[in-house]
Amino acid sequence: MFSAVRPATRADRSAILHLVREHRRAQMALDWWSLEEWLEAPTAWVVERMGRVIAFWLGIQVDSPVAWLRVAAVADGEDAPQLFRQLWPSMARALAAQGATEAVGVAYGEWLESVYPAAGFTRRTVVITLRKDDWRIPELPAVPVRVRRAMLEDIPRIAAVDRQAFEPLWWYGPTILTRAWHQVPYFIVAEAEGEIIGYAFADLYGVHGHIVRLAVHPAHQGRSVGARLLAESLRYLIDLGAYPITLNTQIENRISQALYRRFGFHPTGQEVSIWSCALR
Structure with missing residues (x-):
């Protein structure tokens, strides 16, 4: 079934919040920001099918050549690696247009361990607590x-x-x-x-x-x-x-x-x- 990749808009707010809060595969590590501040950023992207948002990624680049993928969410029952592979080229172009030379994803959830390498990411390091x-x-x-x-x-x-x-x-x-x-x-x-x-x-x-x-x-x-x-x-x-x-x-x-x-x-x-x- 056809799905479309597009920038997120303010109109997606409720759908994105539902995706982040109600679905199992969701990561939000915004640190010093709120999600509301970034919903209309050119580096916020969704995958939509039949009017329904089924995936969302947000990249943030601040004072650095490195952009961090700080929010990731995929609807239950969907193929997360496939959706990210579909979304990533558009998001990568948007990040590069802002001056980023590297994108970094943090795999807080085990599900992301298969998502990022599927789109060509390599493991850079491991953070321990x-x-x-x-x-x-x-x-x-x-x-x-x-x-x-x-x-x-x-x-x-x-x-x-x-x-x-x-x-x-x-x-x-x-x-x-x-x-x-x-x-x-x-x-x-x-x-x-x-x-x-x-x-x-x-x-x-x-x-x-x-x-x-x-x-x-x-x-x-x-x-x-x-x-x-x-x-x-x-x-x-x-x-x-x-x-x-x-x-x-x-x-x-x-x-x-x-x-x-x-x-x-x-x-x-x-x-x-x-x-x-x-x-x-």
């Missing part, structure tokens, strides 16, 4: 840095540190950092000689604490700056009674995992594949 079940914070050596709450005017300098600390796949630019600053309860920076050299922020989901981000400028790595930022973030969460406390890292990042183990974090066994496709 680590968990801390105690409130112990190890003793740290003296670190000649000042840790303070981040201010909104710090965002450009924080973004500059982020670009040095991470490859483009993981960049947080000024737009995302500003949104995070407004939304999370704890956002700190580390300064040395008046320069911002690292930052971290944490969030709470009920009583569950999560270290969302921790970054140190490469020139200052290996000097316990990251440990200090982690310790301060943990103190904040522990003072609020957060339990458990979690964070994410790449499976191949042994240096960060060693730091987290020192603080009592351990792998939960939760692993999420990151799938990538070049756009140019």
